[in-house]
Amino acid sequence: MLYRTTDVLESAISLDNADSSPAVHDAIIVERLFNSSLVVIVSQKEPRVICIYHFKSKNMICVYKFIKSVLNVKLNRDRVVVCLEDSIHIYVLKDMKLLHTILDTPLNRLGLIDLSPAGSSLIAYPASAEAGSVHIFDCMNLSAVNTFTAHDGPLACLKFNADGTMIATASTKGTVIRVYSVPQGTRLFEFRRGMSRYVPTTYIPFSVLCVLHQHFRHFSSCKSL
Numbered sequence: 001m002l003y004r005t006t007d008v009l010e011s012a013i014s015l016d017n018a019d020s021s022p023a024v025h026d027a028i029i030v031e032r033l034f035n036s037s038l039v040v041i042v043s044q045k046e047p048r049v050i051c052i053y054h055f056k057s058k059n060m061i062c063v064y065k066f067i068k069s070v071l072n073v074k075l076n077r078d079r080v081v082v083c084l085e086d087s088i089h090i091y092v093l094k095d096m097k098l099l100h101t102i103l104d105t106p107l108n109r110l111g112l113i114d115l116s117p118a119g120s121s122l123i124a125y126p127a128s129a130e131a132g133s134v135h136i137f138d139c140m141n142l143s144a145v146n147t148f149t150a151h152d153g154p155l156a157c158l159k160f161n162a163d164g165t166m167i168a169t170a171s172t173k174g175t176v177i178r179v180y181s182v183p184q185g186t187r188l189f190e191f192r193r194g195m196s197r198y199v200p201t202t203y204i205p206f207s208v209l210c211v212l213h214q215h216f217r218h219f220s221s222c223k224s225l
Helices: 005-012 013-022 022-026
Strands: 025-034 036-042 048-056 059-063 070-074 079-083 087-092 096-103 122-126 133-137 143-151 155-160 166-171 176-181 187-192 200-204 209-213 215-220
Touching: 022 166, 025 070, 036 070, 122 155, 133 155, 133 166, 143 155, 143 166, 143 176
Parallel strands: none
Antiparallel strands: 025 036, 036 048, 048 059, 070 079, 079 087, 087 096, 122 133, 133 143, 155 166, 166 176, 176 187, 209 215
16 A cells, blocks of 8 residues: 555644644655654755654754755764755754755755665765766765765666665666675676666665675665656
């Protein structure tokens, strides 16, 4: 069964208190902190605003405004990362203090970015708008870690595994998914769909397709439009 994200959120918030969370009704981005009650919401009405909301206590914790539309938001237990088309903003989760801003990033209209769920809080984002290169940045030490070429064409998707030791990538061509070690950028696995036509890969969670290689056992899957 499929549900709209806004329907699920609204069911978790009592109707008599719905006015306290107006962003829920037209949410275009919803990011939850693991299985907690903390969510970050971006609405269609105000795409330049992020709302951090605790749906169990029905409290709007804080609201942040940006000069451009928010294209993606990622969070773990230490960091909140907000992606605009040409910049990335890194916050401390516990007090939402702005730690660092990465300015003049390659044009990223898709908002491609991922944050490792645990460990060193690495973020990955395209290092080029034309070539399929990946840039890794350490959100804890606020330093660049590595840049490597994953594909010939522009990136369409990237995703860390649960402990941030691998990253899966796909290009706009959509016929190949590759898995690289992090932070080294060494290619570990490659999956070919076996289709000649281009179908963009939009989602790669490490969860379904079992990958066996010597002593490694990991999981990945892909979803195409």
